[in-house]
Amino acid sequence: MNSGNAEIGDMKRRLWLRAVYARAGVEDGYQMTVACREAGSYLSALEGLRWDRYEAGQLPQRRVVDMVNSVLTGTGSMFHEGPFDLPVWEVLEGNEKACLKQVDHFLDYHYKNAGEVRLAEPLKASWSFLHVQFAEVKPGEDWDLEDRFRKVTACFRTLQADLTVRHLKLDTNVYSLVFTEYQSSSDSEVPYSASSLLAAIAMWQLAIKCPVKSFREHAQYFLEGLNQGAIAYEFDEFGKDISEYMSVLLKNSGVVGKDNLLPLPMPGPRIGDKF
Structure with missing residues (x-):
């Protein structure tokens, strides 16, 4: 072991x-x-x-x-599995099959045409999480990859500018600020769940092996932000343990997280491909 x-x-x-x-x-x-x-x-x-x-x-x-x-x-x-009957342990171990299954489950839940899209462009798979949580894409809405990516990129930059001005923390991870916003607001619930955050961890586990450097860097940035509060919060009494373990994985990944949400080449290699 x-x-x-x-x-x-x-x-x-x-x-x-x-x-x-x-x-x-x-x-x-x-x-x-x-x-x-x-x-x-x-x-x-x-x-x-x-x-x-x-x-x-x-x-x-x-x-x-x-x-x-x-x-x-x-x-x-x-x-055997993990909190909330989710495959937490396999995903944390980076089991590729379990990670792909968790990502598939997430896409199936949120997109009517997930079966068509599946992981045809998994270089952008991490962004599917972003689409739902931050770009106000309604569950069940069809996913046109390029259209969604353009919209979510614009949304991200607007959100980034808005949050950094209000919080005056230019060096703070945007995804961390988003969670802080939701958590402090009395008008809205935090739009996460343990299942969706496990999908985000699974996406990171897969994306971190991607040969495209900019994608690895943003996937790292993405999960670093979610690990600054959201993961510990949504996994309830188990969250602190899981978040601390993720901190170790992120630190040992060898990737420097950057907010470089940039258009990625199409078509690209699929997550799960052997490089």
């Missing part, structure tokens, strides 16, 4: 324990052990499990996770 997978394994362990304790109505391993020993308790089937060892860092075996899930339904998916 490489260091990245080891870190994810430890995060899985911690969040699994948190989910188990919450579901059981206890606060820690000691209380869980006591609860499992109570005569007639529905938790008695879990008596004998060494919660202290799991708290100390030992990863639970699959049979243990499944056994606990048979008593505390729903806790198994936290370990």
Whole structure:
């Protein structure tokens, strides 16, 4: 297991324990052990499990996770998949198949003609997230790639100018400012979800391997901004852990994020192609 997978394994362990304790109505391993020993308790089937060892860092075996899930339904998916039954762990690991599937799911949800577009021009796939969140493209609207890209580029530059003037923070990531705007506004909800942000992480995982430097740089800039509040916010009590791990991935990517939202060559290589 490489260091990245080891870190994810430890995060899985911690969040699994948190989910188990919450579901059981206890606060820690000691209380869980006591609860499992109570005569007639529905938790008695879990008596004998060494919660202290799991708290100390030992990863639970699959049979243990499944056994606990048979008593505390729903806790198994936290370990096997991730928060909110989303494939968080596979996406964080950069599993290409899982990342493509998450991006596809996002496109299918937001665009009627996603089946036609699919990832025909995935050099701009990251922008599909931007279209929905910041360019006021209504879910279900057809996606004409070049038209949307022109509009979203103009929208981005207008938004950038507006936010930097109001916040007087010329060096602040625009996507971070957008989240701050939504969060501080009493008139609108933050237009994100854990699922859409996981799609953004998946897009970054794929885009970071793209041979076009300007695209890698903006994909980096894009996710750096989302990781300055939005990811931690939308993943609720699990957000801090995921955001901190993403900070490490972003730092170690070797890419310097830039707000160079520029027209990209068409046609281009597809995300997932071998370079």
